[in-house]
Amino acid sequence: MTGDRTLAAAGMIVIYASIIGFTDNYVRVIAAEAGLWQFHATRTAMAMAILVLALRPLGLRLGAHNLRAVVARSAIHGFAMVIYFGALAFLPVALVAAGLFTAPIFVLLIERFAYGTRIGPVRILAVALGFAGVILVLGPEAMQGASLPALLPIAAGALYAMGNIATRRWCPQESAETLLAGFFLALGIAGVIGMLVLTVAPLPVPLGTDGFLMRGPVWPNQAFWVWTFVQAAGSLLGVGLMVRAYQIADATRVSVIEYTILPASAAWSWVIWGEVLSPIAVLGMAMIVAAGIWIALKAEAKA
Secondary structure, three states: OOOOOHHHHHHHHHHHHHHHHHHHOOHHHHHOOOOHHHHHHHHHHHHHHHHHHHHHHHOOOOOOOOHHHHHHHHHHHHHHHHHHHHHOOOOOHHHHHHHHOOHHHHHHHHHHHHHOOOOOHHHHHHHHHHHHHHHHHHOHHHHOOOOOOOHHHHHHHHHHHHHHHHHHHOOOOOOHHHHHHHHHHHHHHHHHHHHHHHHHOOOOOOOHHHHOOOOOOOOOOHHHHHHHHHHHHHHHHHHHHHHHHHHHOOHHHHHHHHHHHHHHHHHHHHHHHOOOOOHHHHHHHHHHHHHHHHHHHHHHHHO
């Protein structure tokens, strides 16, 4: 296993959050015309095409050292994202996002009880601070609506945590491009299956973004192709950096730093759409950033 380089990983996560925060703001444009499953399938096709074209010029490789581990990690991460997006069909966005961002808590629990990793008070406090900040950013509605379906985003958070731990524990010798390919292929397969199911058994589809989950294959407009390509290219770079961060640093540290994706998304929402956050949400963002910086610097001081 490679040495722990938390500050380098933190820099990668910040860049990843900035890229994904930008591209994800345009999912609403994609969702107005096409469906989730077509989006996943199309994005995977574009991402794989870009990756294949970049192999020789950048000296990349797609061969896996441990194919079983790569497939398992890809399936876990892919399943987490399918549950996450599926829950958006019948739960408030705030509740779904809050559920997914329980991942650092599950990272701590899995590392402690499955791998016997010693978890110090700094990491525990950082997770608590970061998650409290997430709740402030999302608003009080994130704490409401508790029910059996509301457990689905938490299940997505647990699976996302497992996938992040698997990145370093199972796949430390794999190239970032190999893990990227596995991730996109898992989502692409899910997208194709969803398109086939909705073609055979179509559902009533609301207009606009409300029909994102239930919409089968359509012939979308130019905006879909442009922003799906931006998503594919941005995700390749951003998720590649995220994968590498989990390979070079402890998952319990990187998962807290990953909280920065919420402030990044909110900042881009303000720049692009003019959406203004409340003072409470700004306070929450400050707590998230503080948690990430705290744990990164504390880890580096011990290196």
